[in-house]
Amino acid sequence: MSTVPSSLIPADDEARxxxxxxxxxxxxxxxxxLDDVVAAAARLFHVSNAMLSVVEGDTVLLKAPYNLPVDIERIPRGQSLCSATILQDETAVFEDLNQASAPSVDISLLQQLGLGFYAGHNLRTPDGHNIGSLCLYDGPPRQFSPAERGLLGILAGLTMRLLELRRVLGAHAGTTAVLWDFVYRAIGEQLARLLELAERVGPKGTSVQLTPRRPRKPPPLWASSTSLWRLLCGAPEPRHPEARTFAAFPCL
Structure with missing residues (x-):
């Protein structure tokens, strides 16, 4: 019998x-x-700890942990703020865990570890299920601006695209290793640019002046495997399928 509080179980949990x-x-x-993406997130937001959480039936798997103060692989679902994060669509933020926390979540472990700040955004599948979150932790309480919340959401979306690509490549076991090497090299430059941005942002969420830009909805990237071309390279796809070879990718 599950010991997870019912308030932490979404209506679609079985399908999820x-x-x-x-x-x-x-x-x-x-x-x-995944390790590099999570490390980049920690540096970008100037926090001490970050990870991908995977919310299972009764536990939460800590995937790609960055600088966690203890070596933990899984924690009970009722002790993870990520269990509450998957219940909502917006970024979940607790700027001071000494003052407020999610209902039904036991944060005693976080308090024992001296963690007073949490922010997390869902890893949402193309068919609408929240399977976990990209989350940040820090010791002292801190503010987390609307711009930072939006940026964390963008980074979580990019992470989910990477997981979707990982799933697709996993269906082709014979070539997975080669394809992953290609993917890693292709996104390496983008991670480097992200870390350059991290160096320009003030510590602990200091705001920076950015030129306002009208938001636009990105095109869906799940339609076909060839959308990888745009995802990684930002270039138009060749018209002829035979031109879509690894050697032809302009970003390599």
């Missing part, structure tokens, strides 16, 4: 767990691409 199985994330093996 079935969706989670497709991504084959339920182990704690290190994967360099």
């Amino acid at each position: 767990l079935r969706a989670l199985e497709r991504y084959q994330l339920l182990d704690a093996r290190s994967e360099k691409v």
Whole structure:
């Protein structure tokens, strides 16, 4: 019998767990691409800890942990703020865990670890299931601006695209290693640019002046595997399928 508080279980939990199985994330093996993305998030937001959380039936897997103060692979679902994060569409933020926390979540472990700040955004599948979150932790309480919340949401979306690509490549076991090497090299430059941005942002969420730009809805990237071309390279896809070879990618 599950010990997870009913208030932390979304209505679609059974379908959500079935969706989670497709991504084959339920182990704690290190994967360099995911490790680097999480490390970049920690540096970008100037926080001490970050990770991907994977919300299972009764536990939460800590995937690609960055600088966590203890070596923990899983924690009970009722002790993870990420269990509450998957219940909403917006970025979940608790600027001071000494003053407020999510209902039904036991934060005693976080308090024991001296963590007073949390921010997390859903990892949402193309069919609408929240399987986990990209989350940030820090010791002292701190403010988290609307711009930072939006940026964390963008980064979580990019992470989910990477997980979707990982799932698709996993269906082709014979070539997965080669394809992952290609993907990692392709996104390496983008991660470097992200870290350059991190150096320009003040510590602990100091605001920076950015030129306002009208928001635009990005085109869907799940329609076909060839959308990888635009995702990684930002270039138009060739008209002829035979031109879509690894050697032809302009970003390599």
